[in-house]
Amino acid sequence: MTAAERETAEETPPPAPLGKDLVGLEGLPGDTIRMILDTAEPFKEISERPIKKVPVLRGKTIVNLFFEPSTRTRISFEFAEKRLGADTVNINSVGSSVSKGESLVDTARNLEAMRIDMVVIRHGSSGAARFLADRIPSNVINAGDGRHEHPTQALLDMLTMRDRLGRIEGLRVCIVGDIVHSRVARSNIFGLRALGAEVGVCGPRSLVPVGIEDLGVRVFGHVDEAIEWADVLNVLRLQLERMDAGFIPSLREYNRVFGVTRVRLEQAPREVVVLHPGPMNRGVEIDSDVADGPQSVILPQVTNGVAVRMAVLYLLAGGRPELAEDAKRGSGG
Amino acid sequence: MTADKEPRDLLDAAGVEQALGRLADDIIAAGDTDDLLLVGIRRRGVELAERLAALVAARTGQSVDQGRLDITLYRDDFAQIGSRPLIGTTEIPGDITDRRVVIVDDVLYTGRTIRAALNEIADFGRPARIELCVLVDRGGRELPIQADFVGVESEVPPGSHVEVRVPSEDGELGVRIRSGAERGGAG
Numbered sequence: 153m154t155a156a157e158r159e160t161a162e163e164t165p166p167p168a169p170l171g172k173d174l175v176g177l178e179g180l181p182g183d184t185i186r187m188i189l190d191t192a193e194p195f196k197e198i199s200e201r202p203i204k205k206v207p208v209l210r211g212k213t214i215v216n217l218f219f220e221p222s223t224r225t226r227i228s229f230e231f232a233e234k235r236l237g238a239d240t241v242n243i244n245s246v247g248s249s250v251s252k253g254e255s256l257v258d259t260a261r262n263l264e265a266m267r268i269d270m271v272v273i274r275h276g277s278s279g280a281a282r283f284l285a286d287r288i289p290s291n292v293i294n295a296g297d298g299r300h301e302h303p304t305q306a307l308l309d310m311l312t313m314r315d316r317l318g319r320i321e322g323l324r325v326c327i328v329g330d331i332v333h334s335r336v337a338r339s340n341i342f343g344l345r346a347l348g349a350e351v352g353v354c355g356p357r358s359l360v361p362v363g364i365e366d367l368g369v370r371v372f373g374h375v376d377e378a379i380e381w382a383d384v385l386n387v388l389r390l391q392l393e394r395m396d397a398g399f400i401p402s403l404r405e406y407n408r409v410f411g412v413t414r415v416r417l418e419q420a421p422r423e424v425v426v427l428h429p430g431p432m433n434r435g436v437e438i439d440s441d442v443a444d445g446p447q448s449v450i451l452p453q454v455t456n457g458v459a460v461r462m463a464v465l466y467l468l469a470g471g472r473p474e475l476a477e478d479a480k481r482g483s484g485g
Numbered sequence: 486m487t488a489d490k491e492p493r494d495l496l497d498a499a500g501v502e503q504a505l506g507r508l509a510d511d512i513i514a515a516g517d518t519d520d521l522l523l524v525g526i527r528r529r530g531v532e533l534a535e536r537l538a539a540l541v542a543a544r545t546g547q548s549v550d551q552g553r554l555d556i557t558l559y560r561d562d563f564a565q566i567g568s569r570p571l572i573g574t575t576e577i578p579g580d581i582t583d584r585r586v587v588i589v590d591d592v593l594y595t596g597r598t599i600r601a602a603l604n605e606i607a608d609f610g611r612p613a614r615i616e617l618c619v620l621v622d623r624g625g626r627e628l629p630i631q632a633d634f635v636g637v638e639s640e641v642p643p644g645s646h647v648e649v650r651v652p653s654e655d656g657e658l659g660v661r662i663r664s665g666a667e668r669g670g671a672g
Binding site for chain 1: 555557558559563569571572573574575576604605607608609610
């Protein structure tokens with residue numbers, strides 16, 4: 153240890169540990185989530201520099217393993233990785249050995265044999281990220297697994313709320329849309345509750361999980377009620393295939409009861425900030441007037457996504473050999 | 486405990502004020518201050534840069550631009566350290582190309598912090614000239630880096646700690662030296 157290291161070690165208290173992986177926000181203490189959001193702050197500035205790159209992950213190799221189509225999450229991770237100086241490889245399920253029936257673990261072990269350091273995984277099955285994290289020594293970041301979690305999306309949502317409103321604690325946040333199939337909703341609920349927000353959900357009864365009140369969440373059956381209550385609406389994308397599956401009668405009917413419109417927001421007792429994780433169905437869950445209006449923070453969400461992912465990569469990268477050993481022995485939780 | 490384990494004062498508040506006044510004079514004497522930018526290295530270099538900027542401004546009648554730099558992401562030992570240090574925000578005002586940049590830090594020791602700062606500044610542009618101003622030069626360099634402006638030179642053995650104290654961080658102004666033994670002899 154050099155003197156310079158000792159000086160830093162003495163001056164800055166070590167942050168609460170994040171561990172080897174980020175699989176979900178469930179069970180993460182509020183302090184750890186706050187630490188991630190605080191770490192994202194200085195990373196915002198890096199994307200504003202003439203040379204948008206710092207050398208902190210120089211020499212690290214990161215694989216973006218996407219078993220489901222994704223544009224913005226994958227690109228956001230890739231920007232974050234590249235701006236930290238890492239080398240990245242993208243693997244999409246279409247046209248790769250994954251589509252030839254190779255198992256998830258075999259794919260990952262082959263990647264590890266090529267000496268990678270981190271895996272960012274998007275997968276259609278709930279629990280896929282945890283499954284992988286327990287079996288390989290590399291750091292694993294969940295970029296969305298089935299209906300389980302999408303932690304970096306919830307983190308960027310919370311960072312954006314905090315930027316706009318100055319706090320999370322005590323805020324009333326209502327998630328609007330298809331709650332039952334949504335990993336974004338789950339991660340938001342866990343994260344927001346841990347930071348002391350009040351959380352509501354609003355959607356058709358067929359798309360709101362039974363018993364969600366037990367998580368301390370309020371349920372609204374009409375978007376007007378949600379707007380009257382909330383400081384923030386986090387409007388989810390309506391997966392159009394839900395209609396074919398009979399969860400909702402029609403898009404028009406959905407828009408009539410749950411669509412966030414300018415006229416509705418004007419009835420609110422206070423200014424309501426509107427988020428959307430994208431991609432939007434304009435005219436279905438959100439009107440263009442709202443999406444492009446002054447209450448929308450949809451584009452700041454995208455900007456913050458890169459900073460939050462940089463923070464998570466920074467906090468997880470390297471330096472945890474003891475955990476890697478555990479994973480090799482297959483003893484991970 | 487024995488007297489040699491007590492922290493020893495290298496400079497008191499008046500001594501620091503005096504040293505900063507001299508440094509401001511030296512910076513003015515060494516070149517044009519029209520395009521001067523003082524960049525403080527977090528954390529204690531930031532307040533020192535603020536004080537120097539005020540002193541230079543008082544002497545020249547021109548305001549002096551300031552920036553602040555957090556070099557954590559440019560450290561050369563990043564892969565070796567286990568915990569992830571908290572990062573402060575880097576703020577560099579405007580374009581630094583063709584300006585006169587003076588890096589301000591509290592203590593010059595191994596030179597590794599300054600190496601990191603030089604790399605970081607290069608990512609913001611190409612200054613006409615970069616100089617280095619430190620309050621204390623304690624010797625012990627591990628890289629070929631020297632300061633242009635030095636408040637006080639004092640050879641301090643490895644294992645001892647030079648503590649620059651500034652009001653914004655420590656509630657007082659001063660410099661003191663702690664011997665390594667007081668810190669349990671580790672490292």
